[in-house]
């Protein structure tokens with residue numbers, strides 16, 4: 230098996246067998262696989278040797294031998310019987326003293342599940358200077374807020390956060406624990422699930438409960454997004470799930486909702502804390518576009534992937550107070566950055582108006598726009614899947630339709646300005 234420069238054994242694609250289905254690209258946890266022209270390639274320096282690409286390849290085109298693993302052992306407490314676990318818990322993620330929106334979206338979902346099960350909703354609030362958020366969590370539907378307010382949570386340190394969450398789970402024994410599939414949540418959830426020796430279903434797109442068995446039904450796309458699977462965790466607790474931001478709508482806060490705040494003591498040995506040298510700003514902090522917050526998305530697909538037309542799309546987006554997004558082939562063509570990709574392996578978006586220009590509406594793309602209020606399709610093919618799903622369709626060549634749309638909007642704006650006294 231080939232090795233990378235660090236001496237790690239890595240996966241390799243046997244080009245004579247590969248059918249370029251791209252399923253492995255979607256499962257690689259570190260983005261080590263990409264299309265180069267018509268060929269699927271693995272970057273050996275990025276590969277971490279997890280073997281996931283080998284497991285999903287339908288034609289056994291990935292050469293990878295799983296190294297024999299040493300069994301890891303954790304100091305374990307005997308888990309409590311399943312019937313001792315009650316209630317739905319939500320991890321309330323915070324940044325600089327403010328809660329992440331996904332926490333409230335999940336609090337709303339937790340309330341819905343808890344009402345069906347007839348149990349309480351707990352908010353797990355761990356952060357530095359987060360006391361004011363406890364009351365806010367109650368207004369979003371939490372009946373109990375377990376709060377750890379400690380300077381050790383000033384920056385995200387996985388072992389500190391996971392130890393705290395494990396402590397809270399052991400104390401309050403929720404039957405369900407929901408965590409946002411944010412960058413932080415995606416890192417934290419598996420640590421917590423491993424330490425609690427329970428299951429975790431990542432990136433769920435639907436959550437419900439089976440009342441007879443008291444099971445959390447966790448639905449998510451699988452096999453490269455070609456089918457939806459409903460997964461449940463029968464013999465371990467809590468049943469854990471992560472959910473992408475913006476998939477569920479946050480409820481309206483209700484200031485009259487009553488709840489209890491429990492302050493929890495937590496300490497982490499100073500000598501076991503890592504020494505942080507500096508923080509680097511993320512792409513978003515550095516000013517990159519955030520397509521998840523824009524009320525209007527003008528989304529470019531492969532059928533409109535032309536650099537010379539980007540100013541025209543930008544003009545349309547600007548006139549509507551929106552942002553440009555794109556489908557995956559546009560990122561692969563190098564026209565847009567990954568930050569603008571909508572879909573299963575891109576972002577989940579919930580704009581008021583989504584305009585797809587030259588986007589066919591593949592299952593993987595549509596998975597990201599389920600929450601769009603109005604879908605407008607501009608496509609030359611009346612049989613394209615997006616046309617079937619759209620609220621409004623403009624059938625024809627975008628090179629004629631988009632300039633006409635801009636010109637109509639300009640006229641409308643001019644008329645409105647002219648009619649003002």
Ligand SMILES: Cc1cc2nc3c(=O)[nH]c(=O)nc-3n(C[C@H](O)[C@H](O)[C@H](O)COP(=O)(O)OP(=O)(O)OC[C@H]3O[C@@H](n4cnc5c(N)ncnc54)[C@H](O)[C@@H]3O)c2cc1C
Nearest residue numbers: 255530531532556557572573574575587588589609610627
């Ligand atoms: C595991 C996995 C994950 C994936 N994740 C994502 C993801 O997150 N996001 C994503 O977008 N894709 C994703 N894909 C890729 C996905 O399967 C599709 O290939 C992709 O969405 C197609 O993009 P498109 O609609 O832009 O292009 P196409 O499917 O090629 O559609 C182009 C459309 O443009 C129209 N068109 C062409 N010319 C014109 C014109 N002049 N005027 C008007 N219309 C025109 C055509 O009629 C067609 O409908 C994923 C695939 C896999 C296997």
Ligand code: SF4
Nearest residue numbers: 257276277279280282
């Ligand atoms: S072995 Fe894992 S990390 Fe390496 S290319 Fe395959 S999926 Fe990606």
Ligand code: SF4
Nearest residue numbers: 247248250251253286
């Ligand atoms: S899953 Fe297999 S056949 Fe499909 S692109 Fe990857 S290596 Fe090729």
